[in-house]
Amino acid sequence: xxxxxxxxxxxxxxxxxxxxxxxxxxxxxxxxxxxxxxxxxxxxxxxxxxxxxxxxxxxxxxxxxxxxxxxxxxxxxxxxxxxxxxxxxxxxxxxxxxxxxxxxxxxxxxxxxxxxxxxxxxxxxxxxxxxxxxxxxxxxxxxxxxxxxxxxxxxxxxxxxxxxxxxxxxxxxxxxxxxxxxxxxxxxxxxxxxxxxxxxxxxxxxxxxxxxxxxxxxxxxxxxxxxxxxxxxxxxxxxxxxxxxxxxxxxxxxxxxxxxxxxxxxxxxxxxxxxxxxxxxxxxxxxxxxxxxxxxxxxxxxxxxxxxxxxxxxxxxxxxxxxxxxxxxxxxxxxxxxxxxxxxxxxxxxxxxxxxxxxxxxxxxxxxxxxxxxxxxxxxxxxxxxxxxxxxxxxxxxxxxxxxxxxxxxxxxxxxxxxxxxxxxxxxxxxxxxxxxxxxxxxxxxxxxxxxxxxxxxxxx
Amino acid sequence: xxxxxxxxxxxxxxxxxxxxxxxxxxxxxxxxxxxxxxxxxxxxxxxxxxxxxxxxxxxxxxxxxxxxxxxxxxxxxxxxxxxxxxxxxxxxxxxxxxxxxxxxxxxxxxxxxxxxxxxxxxxxxxxxxxxxxxxxxxxxxxxxxxxxxxxxxxxxxxxxxxxxxxxxxxxxxxxxxxxxxxxxxxxxxxxxxxxxxxxxxxxxxxxxxxxxxxxxxxxxxxxxxxxxxxxxxxxxxxxxxxxxxxxxxxxxxxxxxxxxxxxxxxxxxxxxxxxxxxxxxxxxxxxxxxxxxxxxxxxxxxxxxxxxxxxxxxxxxxxxxxxxxxxxxxxxxxxxxxxxxxxxxxxxxxxxxxxxxxxxxxxxxxxxxxxxxxxxxxxxxxxxxxxxxxxxxxxxxxxxxxxxxxxxxxxxxxxxxxxxxxxxxx
Numbered sequence: 001x002x003x004x005x006x007x008x009x010x011x012x013x014x015x016x017x018x019x020x021x022x023x024x025x026x027x028x029x030x031x032x033x034x035x036x037x038x039x040x041x042x043x044x045x046x047x048x049x050x051x052x053x054x055x056x057x058x059x060x061x062x063x064x065x066x067x068x069x070x071x072x073x074x075x076x077x078x079x080x081x082x083x084x085x086x087x088x089x090x091x092x093x094x095x096x097x098x099x100x101x102x103x104x105x106x107x108x109x110x111x112x113x114x115x116x117x118x119x120x121x122x123x124x125x126x127x128x129x130x131x132x133x134x135x136x137x138x139x140x141x142x143x144x145x146x147x148x149x150x151x152x153x154x155x156x157x158x159x160x161x162x163x164x165x166x167x168x169x170x171x172x173x174x175x176x177x178x179x180x181x182x183x184x185x186x187x188x189x190x191x192x193x194x195x196x197x198x199x200x201x202x203x204x205x206x207x208x209x210x211x212x213x214x215x216x217x218x219x220x221x222x223x224x225x226x227x228x229x230x231x232x233x234x235x236x237x238x239x240x241x242x243x244x245x246x247x248x249x250x251x252x253x254x255x256x257x258x259x260x261x262x263x264x265x266x267x268x269x270x271x272x273x274x275x276x277x278x279x280x281x282x283x284x285x286x287x288x289x290x291x292x293x294x295x296x297x298x299x300x301x302x303x304x305x306x307x308x309x310x311x312x313x314x315x316x317x318x319x320x321x322x323x324x325x326x327x328x329x330x331x332x333x334x335x336x337x338x339x340x341x342x343x344x345x346x347x348x349x350x351x352x353x354x355x356x357x358x359x360x361x362x363x364x365x366x367x368x369x370x371x372x373x374x375x376x377x378x379x380x381x382x383x384x385x386x387x388x389x390x391x392x393x394x395x396x397x398x399x400x401x402x403x404x405x406x407x408x409x410x411x412x413x414x415x416x417x418x419x420x421x422x423x424x425x426x427x428x429x430x431x432x433x434x435x436x437x438x439x440x441x442x443x444x445x446x447x448x449x450x451x452x453x454x455x456x457x458x459x460x461x
Numbered sequence: 462x463x464x465x466x467x468x469x470x471x472x473x474x475x476x477x478x479x480x481x482x483x484x485x486x487x488x489x490x491x492x493x494x495x496x497x498x499x500x501x502x503x504x505x506x507x508x509x510x511x512x513x514x515x516x517x518x519x520x521x522x523x524x525x526x527x528x529x530x531x532x533x534x535x536x537x538x539x540x541x542x543x544x545x546x547x548x549x550x551x552x553x554x555x556x557x558x559x560x561x562x563x564x565x566x567x568x569x570x571x572x573x574x575x576x577x578x579x580x581x582x583x584x585x586x587x588x589x590x591x592x593x594x595x596x597x598x599x600x601x602x603x604x605x606x607x608x609x610x611x612x613x614x615x616x617x618x619x620x621x622x623x624x625x626x627x628x629x630x631x632x633x634x635x636x637x638x639x640x641x642x643x644x645x646x647x648x649x650x651x652x653x654x655x656x657x658x659x660x661x662x663x664x665x666x667x668x669x670x671x672x673x674x675x676x677x678x679x680x681x682x683x684x685x686x687x688x689x690x691x692x693x694x695x696x697x698x699x700x701x702x703x704x705x706x707x708x709x710x711x712x713x714x715x716x717x718x719x720x721x722x723x724x725x726x727x728x729x730x731x732x733x734x735x736x737x738x739x740x741x742x743x744x745x746x747x748x749x750x751x752x753x754x755x756x757x758x759x760x761x762x763x764x765x766x767x768x769x770x771x772x773x774x775x776x777x778x779x780x781x782x783x784x785x786x787x788x789x790x791x792x793x794x795x796x797x798x799x800x801x802x803x804x805x806x807x808x809x810x811x812x813x814x815x816x817x818x819x820x821x822x823x824x825x826x827x828x829x830x831x832x833x834x835x836x837x838x839x840x841x842x843x844x845x846x847x848x849x850x851x852x853x854x855x856x857x858x859x860x861x862x863x864x865x866x867x868x869x870x871x872x873x874x875x876x877x878x879x880x881x882x883x884x885x886x887x
Contacts, residue, residue, distance in 0.1 A: 020498070024523045027512050028505035033482050046497065073499070074484040092497040112497070116488060137540070138484030264543055328542030331481030 002042045002086070006063060010045055010087075013055045018093065020044040029070065029088045030081065033135070035337055037078035037421050041068065041088040048093050050168065050176055050207040057205065057451075058174030060087055066454045067172075069201035071112060071140030075147055076327075076339060077420025079200045084454045089205060091142050098208075100125050105213045106165060106182050111142025111206050128216040130157035133416070134324045142206045148198030150416040152249035152280075152323070155374030157214070159416065161197045168208035169196055172447040182210050195442070200418050201453040203446045217282035220248070221292040222316035225299045225307035226273040230254065230357070230369070233275040234350030236302035237373045240279075240295055241346055247295060249280040250374030251323050257370045260329040261322045269322055273305075277373065278319055326370040327379075334366075334383035336392065338399055341423070342406035343377040343415030355405045356380050363398040377415035400426065419457045427458060466520060467513055469556040469697065469734075474514055479545035480507045486537035486547070491820045491838045492530055500527045503537035503547035510550050513557075525558040532827050532838070533692065534820035535791035552734060555695025564694045568826060572690035577702040579684045586623045586657050628660035629681060632667045636677040643676040644763070648714035650707070650728065650752075652721035653685050654859035659880070666720050666755060666882050673763060682710040688727040693826035697735060704731045704741070708748040716751045718758045720882055722858035723825075725754040726788035754789060756798040756857060756881060767805030771886035777808040781884065782851035784842070784865065785818040786858030799857060799881055806884065814849035816841075823864035839868040846876055857881040 011019050020026065021043050030040040047053050060067045066086030073080050082088050095112035102125050109118065115136040122129050132151035133139055139149070145167070150159035166180035180186055180193040196203055227233040237250055253261075253276045262269045270276065277299070281291040292309060299307035310316040331337050344352045353369070360367040371379035380402055384391055403413060403426055413430035414423055428436065436458065443450075465471060486503040487493050493502035500509065509527055512518040533548040541547075563569055575582045628651050637643070647670070655663035667677050684706045691700025707728065711717050719725050729752050731745035759765050781803055789795045796818070804811045822828065822838025842865065846854050854876055856862055865878045 022523050024509060024518060024521075024527055025498070025500050027518060028499035028508055031482060031508065033484065035481070072484050072487055073482075074487075095497070114488065135484060137488040138486075261542075325542035328481050328483045328485070331483070332479055332543040332545075337481075 002065065006059070006065065007043060009059055010043060010056065013059070014045050014047050014052050018046040018048065020046075029073070029090065032073045032078060032080045033076040033331075034078050034081075034422055035331060037081045037083070039081055039083045039085065041082040042085050044088045044090055046090045046093045050170060053089065053170045053205050053207055054174040054176055056087070056089060057170055057172055060451050061173050061449055064449050064451060067205075067451050068453050069142075069146065069205050071143035072114065072135075072138040074135035074138040075143060075418070075420070076422070077147070077200070077414075077418040078422045079147065079418055079420035079453070079456060080143070081421060083421060083456075086451075091140060091205075094207070095140075097121055100127070100213075101182075102127065104182060105215075107211045107213055108182075109141050109209050109211065111140060111145075111209065113141045115139050115141060115144060122213060123216065126216050127213040129163065129211060129213055130154075131160040131163060134327060136324075141209055141211070145197050145206055145209055146199060146201050147418045148416075150372075150375075152251050152372055152374070154416075155250060155372065156246050156248045156282075161194050163212045164193055164197050164209060165212050166210035167193055167196055167206055169204040170207055171204045172449065172452050176207070177204070180210065184212060198418070200420060200456055202443060202456055203452060217248075219285040219288040220280055220282040221288050222310040222319065223277075223279040223281070223292060223295055223299070223307065224310060224319060225277040225279070225304040226270055227275040227277070227303065228305050229303070230275045230353050231350040232303045233277055234353045234373065236277070236299055236304070237349055238347045239302055240298050241374075243294065243298060245291060245294060247279050247291070247374065248282040249278065250372070251278040252276075252369060252371055252373035252378050253278065253323060253326060254369040256366065256368040257326050257329060260333055261325055264329055265322065265325060267318055267322060270306075278323055323370075330368060330370065330381045330383070335385045335387065336395065337381055337383040338395070338422075339379050339381040339417075340399065340402055341377070341379060341414045341417040342403055342411055343375065344406050344409045344411035346374070346376045348409040348411070349373060349376055349378070352376075352406065352409055352411070353378075355409075356402065359398060359401055359405070363394065363401075365395060365398055367402075372415075375415070376411065403429070421456060424457055424459055466561050467554075467557050469553040469560075470510060470513060470550070473510075473550045473553045476546055476550055477507055477510050477514065479543045480504060480541075480547065481543060483542060485540045485542065489536040489540045491532060491534060491536070491822060491841075492834065495834055495837045501530055503541070503545070506531065506551055507545065507547050510554050513554065520558055520561050522562070525555070525562060528554050528558060529827065529830055530834075532787070532820050532822060532824035534787040534824070536787075536820065539791055549733070552692055552695065555693075556691070556697045556734070557695070559695035559697070564696050568689075568694055568829075569696065572694060572696050572699045576685040576687060576690055577699060577706070582653070582685070583627055583657060622658075624658055624660045626660060628656040628663040629679070631660050631664045632679060634679055634681055636667050636671050636679070638671045638674045638676050640674050642674070644674040645715045646676040646678065646713070647758075648711040648717040648751075649677045649679045650683060650686075650711075650717055650719040650724060651679065652719055652724035652859070655720060659859070662720070662880055662882050665885075665887060668887050669882065669885065670718070672887060673765065673769065675763070678711075678714055680710040680712075683707050684710075686721075686724040686727040688723050689825045691734060692727060692730065693824070701735050701737070701741070704735050704745060708744045711748065711751070714751070716753050716758070716762070717748070718753055718755055720755040720857060720880070722754065722786035722789040722793075723860050725752055726792045728752045729793070754793065754795055754857070756789070756802060757795050760798040760801050770802055770805045772806045772808050773884055773886045776806075776853070776884055779853055780810045780812055780849075780851040781806075781853050781855055782812050782814045782846060782849040783817055784814070784821065784846070784854050784856040784861055786856055786861045787818075787820050789857060790818045799855075802881065803855060803884070809884075812849045812851050814845045814851065814854075816845050819845065821861045821864045823860045825860060828864065835864070836868060836871070839864055840872070843868055843872055843874060847874065851876065853877045853879055853884070855879050855881055855884055
């Protein structure tokens with residue numbers, strides 16, 4: 001519990017309207033998009049300026065109060081759960097798009113801008129911001145930078161870190177730090193921008209972001225393919241890439257997810273399909289047509305039961321909508337759902353799919369697949385309705401086995417969700433101990449009192 | 462006796478497990494879009510409902526306040542990948558709040574005593590209307606401030622006058638069709654607005670239907686649909702009184718037609734929320750299954766052709782746009798029918814406004830409890846109407862109609878608001 005005096009000072013900083021202390025409000029800032037993690041804060045502040053955030057952190061640092069940054073809380077790592085209580089610093093009210101510079105191809109935004117709102121405005125300028133986490137309807141740009149989010153488009157366009165040019169950050173002592181800038185090239189000393197990008201709120205609060213934009217591709221085609229065999233679908237993906245074609249998106253959806261989405265949304269998906277691949281190619285109209293043809297040929301050659309171009313924009317939008325609903329469909333399918341975020345090299349995809357099938361048979365747990373086949377990040381999700389403690393322990397074992405299998409194939413623990421609380425028990429296995437040590441030292445320099453999003457990323461030593 | 466303080470909410474426990482906290486609802490929730498606070502949005506409200514059920518939180522004024530702050534527009538459910546019906550969970554939780562803490566004065570008093578007694582409500586409104594015309598200067602045509610007690614309840618909003626003659630004084634109980642033989646015999650449920658405030662529209666509806674060969678019965682025993690009491694305030698006891706009254710009032714009709722989106726939706730909800738005994742379950746299910754909105758009745762049931770819809774003379778040459786009442790669009794799935802009617806009108810120009818289905822922020826009691834917030838939500842709707850460049854915005858919900866009327870007047874905008882039946886010539 002915080003002392004009344006602290007609450008009083010916070011009130012003075014942000015004003016009566018931007019602070020929540022009732023337990024009925026605190027309960028609604030206890031969670032994020034994960035199923036298992038939950039802990040209420042002692043207070044929620046919703047600042048509107050950098051100066052307010054600076055004053056909040058100065059106070060918190062002096063009193064050693066934990067501060068958990070939060071945008072819309074759509075992350076799926078436990079990252080914005082205030083596991084140590086204290087202050088939730090929520091940026092949803094700082095949601096101004098400060099500038100879209102069509103001549104420099106940049107945008108300057110506050111952290112609380114919702115990705116979809118940003119995309120809408122950027123599209124009006126005939127520009128394009130590619131990082132596309134599937135929580136785009138809710139997630140804030142500050143959150144996507146803090147989590148270094150990616151999505152289907154990253155196979156061709158990269159993830160958030162490739163688009164962050166400059167940041168304004170409030171450090172744990174309240175200092176307002178500006179790093180990077182508005183230029184695409186910037187070679188001045190150590191590049192601190194990507195350090196804060198993906199730092200999961202453990203190093204400071206992002207208060208302003210300069211993002212790089214690209215021209216909107218003139219044309220786009222969506223292809224739909226159905227396979228009877230998951231591993232075939234996996235090999236086709238590697239084959240497309242080996243043919244020097246990089247589509248904008250290659251997404252993988254398995255039968256369970258197709259049926260589950262259809263059950264929820266009744267949109268006429270092929271419910272008997274074992275596996276569905278959704279592929280977007282984009283670029284100039286001529287290039288897109290030829291690329292679409294080549295990909296279709298490769299899909300047929302690779303054993304697709306059906307492969308075709310979407311009839312029109314409406315059909316394409318329908319399939320992509322189904323895809324973005326995929327995670328939600330999985331999360332609501334059982335009592336305990338753990339969505340893995342392991343990622344394997346793209347030429348090992350079908351090996352990994354085979355291995356997952358074995359692990360599912362061995363453990364008896366359903367493992368469903370939905371995700372970004374184009375970058376080897378297919379999110380195996382393991383779930384059970386059991387409340388039996390033994391079952392849950394076994395589930396944990398299976399998760400570890402999945403992760404180890406990915407590592408053996410040259411993969412990584414987390415492609416895009418981040419570590420947060422959800423994956424921290426596995427971090428030591430995924431990283432060189434010296435790397436963890438360096439990270440801790442960096443954290444020590446920037447946040448000596450350990451107030452910033454404590455208890456995330458690392459297990460306590 | 463069932464001692465559980467969450468007896469209504471418990472019936473929806475399974476629904477509370479549908480939400481997986483993806484936050485897609487944040488993007489479409491009119492309340493969250495204004496306030497950006499988690500307890501405003503479906504995901505937050507669902508977590509509060511879960512906390513009530515598992516004992517982490519107890520019902521109190523604070524929590525009830527979070528539950529009331531929802532327009533039940535259902536945009537969250539529409540956008541939700543698992544279609545979690547969180548506004549329904551909220552209504553159930555409101556009922557538990559109302560039962561354990563009561564409904565706050567003066568609303569509770571008004572619901573209990575006025576909504577269940579048609580005569581008393583009529584006299585009360587007439588009394589109010591008398592002072593209204595005597596004391597208040599006419600403003601913006603027919604719009605005036607309601608006086609005294611009513612003004613306190615409505616927070617001084619622009620509201621239309623109470624009609625000098627109520628609908629039951631203008632139409633008979635049984636209205637035979639004009640032609641020789643009747644195609645159908647229907648019950649007509651005008652709802653409070655068409656009975657007391659806009660009786661001329663109720664009369665027009667009856668005339669339109671009889672003109673097309675329909676026999677229209679308007680039972681005198683019917684009362685208020687009860688939306689404000691049981692959906693808004695969670696007063697299920699009063700809701701049941703309304704439901705019992707209405708379910709018993711309509712006999713020997715093929716279906717029951719109403720022109721009010723909220724009434725249509727509310728009457729359909731009786732079995733889901735209010736059926737606490739096997740007798741009520743049966744009676745309500747039978748009654749609710751017969752409810753149909755006028756727009757659907759004209760286009761789908763009667764299958765009227767475009768030529769059946771004449772343009773009211775004063776509308777010729779005007780540009781019209783349609784505002785979807787949430788109760789019609791998302792609750793009942795009626796989207797195309799009213800547009801079909803408007804598009805079939807000769808000599809008017811139909812224009813679709815952007816975000817036509819976005820909530821206007823009225824939601825009955827919501828707009829009284831959170832007046833400022835309700836106006837902020839309305840302003841976005843007004844901007845949509847302006848963007849359409851239409852002269853007249855048409856809708857089929859008296860609640861929406863007054864919200865739009867009130868806020869257009871506040872912002873000194875020239876656009877008119879009309880109900881669907883108003884734009885039709887007879």
